[in-house]
Amino acid sequence: MCKLRLSYFNQPAALSASAKPSVRSPTHRCSQVGPVPAATWVVVCLVMLSSFTGCAMSAPMHVVHPPRLKVPMASRIAFAPIVADDQLSAELEQALVAQMPAQRADLQLLTAKDLVAASPVRLASTAPLTGDLTALLAARQAKAELLLMGEVVQNDLGQLQGQPNNLPPEAAQFNANNASFLAPAAVKRPERLAIAWRVLDVPTGRVIGNQTLAIDRIQADRQYPDLPFAFPMPRERVVAASARQTWQSVAPYIEKEDAILALPWLQPGASQIRRGNGYARIGRWEQAETEWTIAATRHPWSNTAKHNLALAQAAREDFESAKYTLGTMGPLRMRKRQSETLVWIDQRHRWHHEALGLPPPEGGWAFPDPVLEAERPLATSVAPDPEDAPWWTAIPGTKPPGWTWRQWLFQPWAL
Numbered sequence: 001m002c003k004l005r006l007s008y009f010n011q012p013a014a015l016s017a018s019a020k021p022s023v024r025s026p027t028h029r030c031s032q033v034g035p036v037p038a039a040t041w042v043v044v045c046l047v048m049l050s051s052f053t054g055c056a057m058s059a060p061m062h063v064v065h066p067p068r069l070k071v072p073m074a075s076r077i078a079f080a081p082i083v084a085d086d087q088l089s090a091e092l093e094q095a096l097v098a099q100m101p102a103q104r105a106d107l108q109l110l111t112a113k114d115l116v117a118a119s120p121v122r123l124a125s126t127a128p129l130t131g132d133l134t135a136l137l138a139a140r141q142a143k144a145e146l147l148l149m150g151e152v153v154q155n156d157l158g159q160l161q162g163q164p165n166n167l168p169p170e171a172a173q174f175n176a177n178n179a180s181f182l183a184p185a186a187v188k189r190p191e192r193l194a195i196a197w198r199v200l201d202v203p204t205g206r207v208i209g210n211q212t213l214a215i216d217r218i219q220a221d222r223q224y225p226d227l228p229f230a231f232p233m234p235r236e237r238v239v240a241a242s243a244r245q246t247w248q249s250v251a252p253y254i255e256k257e258d259a260i261l262a263l264p265w266l267q268p269g270a271s272q273i274r275r276g277n278g279y280a281r282i283g284r285w286e287q288a289e290t291e292w293t294i295a296a297t298r299h300p301w302s303n304t305a306k307h308n309l310a311l312a313q314a315a316r317e318d319f320e321s322a323k324y325t326l327g328t329m330g331p332l333r334m335r336k337r338q339s340e341t342l343v344w345i346d347q348r349h350r351w352h353h354e355a356l357g358l359p360p361p362e363g364g365w366a367f368p369d370p371v372l373e374a375e376r377p378l379a380t381s382v383a384p385d386p387e388d389a390p391w392w393t394a395i396p397g398t399k400p401p402g403w404t405w406r407q408w409l410f411q412p413w414a415l
Contacts, residue, residue: 154194
């Protein structure tokens, strides 16, 4: 039998049709299986890579921001008359008084009328207070620490309803005839207001800050969802939103930001993690934290669940736990995303402490404060004495005492 099999497999290739065996040989069967296409290997590699990395998505998170200027407690802030038309200037002054943040109830606000009453020169109106010297003297007389002076540089609020336009009859008729050719209100540019502000230190008369704040109706409705209920008219909403922007210079404020979440696909617990992502997308961070906590408990190696759980802890202002959770990610962690999230959380942690006037945490910050070159002490460079060097420095390639082999083999090379 063995001889017959050997002779059968060693037959020459050129055989007649009648001499072909009726049973297919193993060599013939193997020849039908070709190599695996390269596209198949690419798909397999992408699937395995996506199982470890996944994708990303964003979720809104409200973050506390510190004021742009550090204003001491119980300070007196004076607002000079805003350089604009009389109607808009009065509306902005009323909005500034109404939109004063409750977080800085210790501040005392001085309006333009208060500056007129405190001015050493008897003024018939508030118009002279738009000048730097007159407003500064009045603010010093009122014992104010800061003086805010504003000027409207862009006014696209439109005309008030019922307000006369003071146009001749021919011009009014011309505008009425061309009204049908104008773009509808739905495609017109939204109402917009831009104010250039300057902040002066009253005792010294020095300008300590200047900024131009601009906002339109669409931005106002997005940043302040409560304004459309309080002010149905677009002009009133934009004026109120501009007043809130102005108060951000001296008071903490809350702003909505986008937090980057990890989105897994082919991982254990991926469906539960994605369910938590859906809760976070609609602002329900407590339910999202519950889902991610269960996923991280059931699957301790799931770095995606730990990454999103750290963001949920930061959403409830538990920044210490958020940093600790990021540090527990396994060896297959997403290094770039983990580093970016740690920087993001540490920066919001700093803003939270600065806005509420809290001291630094006991564990310190994840990243040290930057030190200016002028504040760094100058290091004296002294040439080392060869007699004071350890004995092992005389032998090339010797591992220093106290070093591990890993530290010695993987030490950085200095060329």
